[in-house]
Amino acid sequence: MGKTGYDLKEFQIKSRKKNISEKAKDFYEHCSILDEKGNLNFFREIVSPQDRITKIYDKRTKSVKDMLMFGSNNYLNLATHPKVFESIIRDVKKYGPGIGGPPVLNGYTKLHRNLEDKLSDIKKSESTLLYSSGYSANFAIPETLNTRGDVFIYDQLSHASLIDGLNKSSGSQQKFLHNSTLDLQRQIDKLDGQYKDLFIGVEGIYSMDGDSSPLDKIVEISKKNKAILVLDDAHGLGTVGQTGKGTAEMYNVEGDIDLTIGTFSKSMAMAGGFISGSKELINYFRYFSRPYFFSATIPTLTVSGVLAGLEILEAEPERISKLKNNVNYAYSLLKHFDVVCVPESGILSILIPTHVDITNLNRELHEKGIFVNTIDYPAVPLDKQRIRISFMTNHKKSDIETLAEIITELIS
Numbered sequence: 001m002g003k004t005g006y007d008l009k010e011f012q013i014k015s016r017k018k019n020i021s022e023k024a025k026d027f028y029e030h031c032s033i034l035d036e037k038g039n040l041n042f043f044r045e046i047v048s049p050q051d052r053i054t055k056i057y058d059k060r061t062k063s064v065k066d067m068l069m070f071g072s073n074n075y076l077n078l079a080t081h082p083k084v085f086e087s088i089i090r091d092v093k094k095y096g097p098g099i100g101g102p103p104v105l106n107g108y109t110k111l112h113r114n115l116e117d118k119l120s121d122i123k124k125s126e127s128t129l130l131y132s133s134g135y136s137a138n139f140a141i142p143e144t145l146n147t148r149g150d151v152f153i154y155d156q157l158s159h160a161s162l163i164d165g166l167n168k169s170s171g172s173q174q175k176f177l178h179n180s181t182l183d184l185q186r187q188i189d190k191l192d193g194q195y196k197d198l199f200i201g202v203e204g205i206y207s208m209d210g211d212s213s214p215l216d217k218i219v220e221i222s223k224k225n226k227a228i229l230v231l232d233d234a235h236g237l238g239t240v241g242q243t244g245k246g247t248a249e250m251y252n253v254e255g256d257i258d259l260t261i262g263t264f265s266k267s268m269a270m271a272g273g274f275i276s277g278s279k280e281l282i283n284y285f286r287y288f289s290r291p292y293f294f295s296a297t298i299p300t301l302t303v304s305g306v307l308a309g310l311e312i313l314e315a316e317p318e319r320i321s322k323l324k325n326n327v328n329y330a331y332s333l334l335k336h337f338d339v340v341c342v343p344e345s346g347i348l349s350i351l352i353p354t355h356v357d358i359t360n361l362n363r364e365l366h367e368k369g370i371f372v373n374t375i376d377y378p379a380v381p382l383d384k385q386r387i388r389i390s391f392m393t394n395h396k397k398s399d400i401e402t403l404a405e406i407i408t409e410l411i412s
């Protein structure tokens with residue numbers, strides 16, 4: 001293995017014929033060798049709340065290090081907001097931390113209902129149900145709805161959770177070229193109406209590139225073809241739209257989306273997910289969606305934190321413009337690199353040529369006190385490795401200048 005990183009593709013090819021004990025042993029040894037080389041890429045130990053400066057335990061120096069955090073989805077800095085802490089402490093005292101079982105058996109609290117109603121308002125939908133993760137919510141859509149005789153057409157850059165749900169479904173699936181409404185329409189035309197239900201799946205903000213879906217045009221196509229439009233707006237909530245309600249607000253198509261998936265692991269800085277849609281569809285999911293029916297109710301402490309986070313978003317909309325200003329400033333300093341697209345939310349991605357060892361690059365960034373996400377296969381195709389930089393409202397101009405200086409020094 002030439003690279004110092006976790007070269008998963010090569011590993012998968014080499015281990016194809018091995019049984020699981022051999023595969024696991026090989027991989028364990030491979031990881032141990034990499035760790036000896038001081039790889040800090042994965043599973044970094046965080047010892048403070050996520051903030052512009054986050055404390056990380058550095059395995060190599062065996063000490064705690066202050067790092068400039070540019071790798072967190074805590075876009076709005078809710079992870080340190082006192083009202084989130086107050087809300088969680090108050091509600092945990094009243095309701096306990098969680099339910100400890102699935103809603104259908106063990107129930108809900110009033111807070112869960114309040115959060116569902118709040119999200120329905122935000123997404124201009126009739127109803128909402130909560131999942132234990134965004135992954136489960138996104139997986140659940142095709143797994144539950146795409147049945148024999150149906151066709152699910154989705155953008156080629158869709159998240160793995162959708163693809164996994166599709167692979168579990170009995171309907172057919174096809175992907176269209178990223179953000180190409182032309183290709184989408186062409187594929188629909190080719191089907192010539194030969195389906196029971198047609199689903200169109202897009203993301204509001206694409207998680208690896210940071211661009212948005214042309215949602216107004218997608219809505220048009222969806223309506224024209226009587227399709228059911230599924231929007232994964234994981235990265236849109238809190239980052240886009242005038243009041244942070246997401247990509248539908250940004251494109252002025254609120255109320256035109258059949259099913260919206262969201263997550264609490266991005267701007268809400270916690271974990272959990274939801275689906276919003278018509279009361280009939282959401283009720284159907286309550287009984288027929290296996291990741292909902294057979295999984296425990298999302299913890300009450302999460303629900304409380306998210307409710308507080310949504311209140312803050314409403315009361316302090318200036319957080320969204322601060323985030324935008326930070327991303328725009330970073331783009332002005334970094335645009336001479338191979339930036340994937342002009343960023344439209346809190347994410348900026350820079351492509352790194354394949355001959356560069358991205359794990360090494362991340363270690364160098366780490367050593368210089370910069371925490372970013374380096375992304376390679378299988379999250380992106382082999383030739384699309386990148387640094388993915390995420391911004392927060394409270395980054396200072398000087399933080400962004402430091403980031404740009406270090407990136408320039410390391411990848412010019």
Ligand SMILES: Cc1ncc(COP(=O)(O)O)c(C=O)c1O
Binds near residue numbers: 133135
């Ligand atoms: C676009 C998109 N959808 C779904 C998910 C899954 O969400 P979660 O991490 O909350 O399970 C993610 C998370 O990375 C995402 O980026």
